[in-house]
Amino acid sequence: MKKTSGYFQLALNLHLYNIGEEVELALGLNYATDPQVTGVPVTQAALQALANTVKADLGTRLTDPHPTLTATEQQHVDALSRALLGVASDISRQANGFALGNRAIYNTILRRIGFTPAKPHAKHVRVFTIKTTAKGTIEIIVPAEKGLGRAVYYFEYGLTTAEHVLPTTFEKPIPLPVTEFYVTGITSGSIVAVHYAVLVVPPHRAKTPSTPSSTAKSIAPINTPNKMITVLPVNAKGRVSIVHRSTFFTFSDVIYIIVG
Numbered sequence: 001m002k003k004t005s006g007y008f009q010l011a012l013n014l015h016l017y018n019i020g021e022e023v024e025l026a027l028g029l030n031y032a033t034d035p036q037v038t039g040v041p042v043t044q045a046a047l048q049a050l051a052n053t054v055k056a057d058l059g060t061r062l063t064d065p066h067p068t069l070t071a072t073e074q075q076h077v078d079a080l081s082r083a084l085l086g087v088a089s090d091i092s093r094q095a096n097g098f099a100l101g102n103r104a105i106y107n108t109i110l111r112r113i114g115f116t117p118a119k120p121h122a123k124h125v126r127v128f129t130i131k132t133t134a135k136g137t138i139e140i141i142v143p144a145e146k147g148l149g150r151a152v153y154y155f156e157y158g159l160t161t162a163e164h165v166l167p168t169t170f171e172k173p174i175p176l177p178v179t180e181f182y183v184t185g186i187t188s189g190s191i192v193a194v195h196y197a198v199l200v201v202p203p204h205r206a207k208t209p210s211t212p213s214s215t216a217k218s219i220a221p222i223n224t225p226n227k228m229i230t231v232l233p234v235n236a237k238g239r240v241s242i243v244h245r246s247t248f249f250t251f252s253d254v255i256y257i258i259v260g
Contacts, residue, residue, distance in 0.1 A: 008096060009092065009128070009129070022084065029115070030112075040087055047087055057073045128255065135260060138259060140194055141180045142252075149231075152176070152198070156173050158192070159186075189258065192256065193254045195252045196252050199229075
């Protein structure tokens with residue numbers, strides 16, 4: 001297995017922000033004249049314009065953790081979120097290119113711009129990443145979820161016209177029991193977008209028998225902060241129940257790569 005150290009990720013976790021905090025983050029970033037970061041697809045002025053539009057839309061509702069939005073307001077919030085993710089992705093890519101595996105340099109660039117990098121883990125933890133490993137080939141690696149139950153990793157990828165532009169359609173989902181795999185046969189120069197989700201089948205544990213012949217089992221509870229994990233809604237009898245038209249998977253942010 002190839003060593004994957006030396007590349008750092010900036011995870012915004014926008015699902016943990018309320019709209020006011022998202023606006024505050026966008027207005028607080030300063031990358032227009034940064035010496036190491038140039039040519040970000042969404043300019044600082046454009047990002048601030050999107051943030052100010054949302055700020056004007058919501059007015060005093062900006063600090064409400066769950067405001068009711070009109071269709072137009074939702075479109076403006078979505079546009080801001082997409083722009084922030086694109087800005088963070090490109091800045092992280094450029095910071096990595098300058099830092100060359102030096103975490104301190106990477107963090108300095110991010111803090112100067114206005115992001116707060118996560119504290120490094122005591123042990124090396126693999127992050128969601130994609131690499132071009134050979135002509136027409138990409139390698140996709142995601143973190144392993146251990147101790148929660150039996151995990152199945154769902155990957156979706158698609159070709160797109162530019163970085164930070166979602167594909168018109170993704171290829172059919174690929175469910176795998178492993179966290180690392182390769183896709184070959186892609187035309188060199190293509191731009192690939194990838195995201196993933198995790199389905200966990202929770203473990204069963206035996207109940208205290210009420211009679212000597214009792215074999216009843218219950219589902220062991222799962223507590224996880226990972227928003228990309230979907231716990232299979234199964235009861236002690238093994239019955240799975242889902243709500244009609246509910247969102248089953250929660251996918252990660254999309255990351256992009258140009259195929260070599």
